Amino acid sequence: MSAILEMQGITKVFPGVKALDNVNLEVEEGEIHALVGENGAGKSTLMNVLSGVYPHGSYDGVIRFKGEECRFSGIADSEEKGISIIHQELALVPLMSIAENIFLGNERASGGVIDWRETYRRTEGLLARVGLKESPRTLVTDLGLGKQQLVEIAKALSKEVKLLILDEPTSSLNERDSEALLQLLLELKRGGMSAILISHKLNEVVKVADTITVLRDGSTVSTIDCAGGEISEDRIIRDMVGRSMSDRYPKREPRINGVVMEVKDWTVFHPLHVDRKVVNGVNFNVRAGEIVGIAGLMGAGRTELAMSIFGRAYGNSISGEIWLHGKKIDNSTVHRTLSQGICYVTEDRKGYGLILDDTIRHNVPLANLPGIANGVVIDNPRELAVAQDYRAKLRIKTPSVGQKAINLSGGNQQKVVLAKWLFAGPEVLILDEPTRGIDVGAKFEIYSIINDLADAGKGIVMISSEMPELLGMCDRIYVMSEGRFVGELPAADASQEKIMAMILRSGS
Template identity: 60%
Template sequence: MRSITKEFPGVRALSDVSLVVEAGEIHAICGENGAGKSTLMKVLSGVHPYGTYSGEIVYQGQPCRFGDIRASEHAGIVIIHQELALVPGMSITENIFLGNEPRRWGRIDWKAANHKALELMRLVGLEEDPDTLIKDIGVGKQQLVEIAKAFAKDVKLLILDEPTAALNENDSQHLLDLLRGFKQRGITSIMISHKLNEVEAVADAITILRDGRTIETIKVAGGDVDEDRIVRGMVGRDLQSRFPEHEPKIGEVFFEVRDWTVRHPISAERLVCKNSNFTVRRGEIVGFAGLMGAGRTELAMSVFGRSYGVHLGGKIFKDGREVDIRSVADAIKNGLAYVSEDRKAIGLNLLDDIKTSVVAAKLSKITRRGVLDEAAQYHEAESYRKSLRIKTPTVDEPVTRLSGGNQQKVVLAKWMFTDPDLLILDEPTRGIDVGAKYEIYGIIQRLADEGRGVVLISSELPELIGLCDRIYTVAEGRITGEVARRDADPELLMKRMTSTRRNA
């Protein structure tokens, strides 16, 4: 890709960017949110067609001018977006061949499709019945379906945008092993990732983008690659610490959950929360650590207005008195806020602009005699844009145009606008870069310093250890331990995350 420049109204997303990828290598692209990584790959794959950008693409020695994504796929270039393009109500086979079904005598040959689907599933290590519906398999397996779908199109260059962002450690490792295997078969891969340890482990070369420009390309074989160098290129400065300095100001217990028990919404015999007990003090950041499926999100959502599962028992106390929280409206009224792990599907309405999103959770705050005060709405949104440093020229911008890190700041603003006493953050830094993470860590610490309680759910143990004053461990729906910050280390947390017995 030579001198690629791409502009949107009011924004230059790419400015004279060049990228050279060698055949058969795994090439990583790193950069902060908004650096232009995804835009560059959308140019390459025809999502942004020829004529909407300037510059030149040369693929296998030939200039390419892709008019749409089908043209790039015909050339063997397949992109897998961070938001998987699968149909939940259709089977694995139907998704693999969607729009590309094998036909015989003018009709879809489902027997041939199932046979070929099994071959492709074996290739990517997916052990499922091909008739299984997408909604009935986990995110890790859905990612494998997307890769099998790419192989159904005879892929030569595979582009993966944040392929492990939503995966647990085992699924992430399996995917990285697959990329190594594809390399042996002569398939070239381009991977966008914020997980720098994975980039170091699997990439042959790393290109760093910053503010829509190419900073440098590093060959990993040279041996001078480390996380600090990548971070320095991404953010334009040294980060002395991944976490801001913070002196906690912890007060008394103000929030308590006792004997909380919740049943799975479909499987009547499965308990997702089993007699859970935890407390939060004012000014305290309390972490929840657990493997994927341990029940952390289920616990948080069920506490937040019983928005998950069937409540079987347990009580919530706030400031020493029992509160009855049976709905999300009750939760907000009692000073609770919940930032979902899925900002695009649950946290935001992507059709809304920023100012609408910021005030959405508590419209009553800016309503006068039943009418929305638009001046107050704009003032509040603009105030959060400045204080949270949301990168956008105006709060009239649609949230869909923001980078992942800035979208996450809008979600935080939405719930900060409700003036919560307890803020539950579920994977608040998933899929965002180290620079944006550092800013969000500072926001979390400021919320605690204001005397609020913060519950932080994260799959990244260093994040929990670096931010939290106490950490609860969760396994199979049970809280299995409570660890003070001074005692927390990855080995101890992992031991308790994999044990179903309560530890002191």
């Protein structure tokens, strides 16, 4: 095989930070090349250089595509050559149809008039290639996340892509949708397409990659040829973090006491489709010092349950009761729920968890402004001290608390979100996908923080789509399917097979 892409000596500097330091990457024609590394290692920066987000002249080094030196001034230039990138946050317009999204900016038109017959015909062919049977007229908002990812790939195929870059494509998908996407990637490879896969899910990387390049602290650490035999995840982790990690989950001896929160007969209807029940008569409890997991497939109602408990932030016609330390509480607003000691760490840290364009210093105290105020006036020295204290406690990697949240890696952004809620002094902390899009080293640090909170007597509710994470962290696991709790397992008896069996039986 010959190289379709060569990136040589790529160096990219931001004010005060060298994000890439003499990075080299070579991708062969017709291969899946995985790019792995901790958050902040430089993976996305490197791909932004390749795709023209950072134009030629803003970095040092050389890019060659199909043997030709390229100096991209924007995304349109790289797409014209056949390079297409699909970001972790999908770039689809929800209230437009599949066909409109696929050809947005690349319309099938004649004389300034869109040829809808040709648009729908071509869309049908593209959807067939990615395994979707939906009508081209279907609105994107009516698709699940897995199908939206496939629409993004169809959109890339419409531009005759030769090198497809996927940035964390399965981070929001359940296991079934993730497997379908990986199989599609292998099928496209058999058709001659090359791909760069960025992923923190090392089991998926090992399954599909022909070559793996590891970045650490902005530099190329190793390039691993997978043709020589099975590559262990431990080998990759050692290169990523610079040390061996014999255990993915920190050890903990649970010290569990009485019930701190109990949810009784909790029912929630969809906010728009008012006759659709998304949470159906759920009962559960969490004890002090306990980590309780909620397992389920995408769409089971886990996030809807969590958000509705937290100040009824989601849903319509909500009924049921929340009890805290044996007393029924009023959770009718977020403020009232928060004041009684229940906090919720959203799965969408960028959309709902942080003010990205503001500093760590200003983000950390947001959930407890009275804690840094004299009356109605912010005490600036106190605000600074709180932010610096949590920066040290949670080991947030940043030059200073004056750094904007948008400039932090995913793992460090998540630590800032945790700091915000910890400063609010929770009795119960609901964690929704707390390690989504975070590398294995940062995950271990987040897990350690969660364990410390449990050891301090907090009640922890942990929602995760990664079953090994629930099995490795939780003391008990509830299983949710189609808005109902269909099973409960102590950690000692739980397994992926038992959880899946409960979900499948519930649908029969």
